[in-house]
Amino acid sequence: MIQFQDLPTKINPIAVSFNGFDLRWYSISYLLVFITVVILISFRIKKNDAQKYFNLNLSFDSLLEILTWLFFGAVLGGRIFHIFLNLNFYFQNPIQTFSPFQNSQFVGLYGMSFFGGLIGALLTGYWLCRKKKISFTSLINFLLPAFPLGYFWGRIGNFLNGELYGKKTDLPWAMNFPTDPENLPRHPSQLYEAFLEGIVIFLILWSIRNHPKLKNQILPLFLILYGIIRFVMEFFRENFDGTYLAGLLTQGQLLSIVTLLFGLFILGYRYENTGSGNFLR
Template sequence: MLEYPQIDPILLSIGPLAIRWYGLMYVIGFAAAYWLVLIQARRFSWKQLLSHMDNLNLALILGVILGGRLGYVIFYNPLYYLHHPGEILATWSGGMSFHGGCIGVVLAGFWYCRKRKLDFWKAADLYVATVPVGLFWGRIGNFINGELYGRVTSVPWAMVFPDGGSLPRHPSQLYEAFLEGIVLFLLLWSLKARPWNKSLKNWPHGTLLALFLCGYGCCRFLVEFFREPDAQLGFILMHLSMGQLLSSFMILAGGILYIGRKRAATR
């Protein structure tokens, strides 16, 4: 068994102001994504996107935050927030859903691109290849907070988490950081140029978004077998967690989008 590193979730305090590791992970993730998208936009000489990046990024950040919070409220704790509606927007109290954030960022991106006459599918290709970087740092933040820990186990690398009782558990946050972050990034980043290659007609814009949806869904579905289900929900259907149920819909959506973009390219 490994010893869980006791890291203070608060990195720095200045009077009433507290800078938390988790918040810093979000900042690092957004900054890294911005830089990587900028590199790609310049490489592919997409000047129209370059002129809109700051405003588009603001829309996407708002989409992630609002979608992530509302997703948590709806998917994971609807009864509580039905009786405490004043806490729905209290993001500082914890509770964010990746699947909700994914829906929020896609809708925000689609809205902005349509409003500014940008090609949504091209923009999605550039951005989605950078998303795993943010996922990696987000899961590291979860690990530092000692939250979203895994199920009880006897594997040699198990850890006893501060809020997880006295039994050793899977460090499932690190599993997710590896699969959703490193593995998925290497896959998408290695394929990022393919939709821009006009000779590859079987790789239309939007294909990377479809691959991301399928890839993340598969990674998350797998890790959920090692992650402790949410206490207020437990298992939902046939011993599947809410995360697995949502990931199944995500994989289905990715498959439908993949087929749809392929068919659109042949018309």
């Protein structure tokens, strides 16, 4: 019988292996992210939420095209930002910058940054809205409530991959991770984040998705919620990226503060400009 504490060590991160091609659960989790978001957006399209609440006259095919662009923008942004935060490693190993192969085996792209993915998705969305002449804020506020549930699968992928585990602890639900060189019980911080940053934020945003006033504040509310929760989660995550301000903040906490402040800035801007409500329109 598998002990609960040793569960991660019994999980094979490779879902399918064929002729040297390894398909990892982590890669499948990215597919689940996209599928989950498409299903939720399809539900909203059928309910005519886009036209009724956001004055978006777009077909499902158009929105599927936009979601595809946003997905690739997020992946590209997440990868570039990760590389930027780890320049020393990639200067020494330039072939791994965008190569999905290691030791002649396909392993996918290792190393992504959520914050970079968020920036990449928002910039891609802004570019698409300018190109298609539609409201950026309306589109983002319409789409965003679905994304946290997709994000849930990303954190599950981290768990199945045995990466981004938490700090050492003696709590009864602590787990051993195969990639931990110390092989000590740790917080399953990936599961904490999957629940809090994924499910909890999804339930909050989904419940207000059509609210007469709050539906137009989805983006800043998401940034604020994620910034706060991620800041707290950093106390449970093992710190792999160094600290700042004399060791007071982790890299993730510093970026969480920036995310939180940006969300507050958007709310403040809209509060001062309630007559227009056209921020980045």
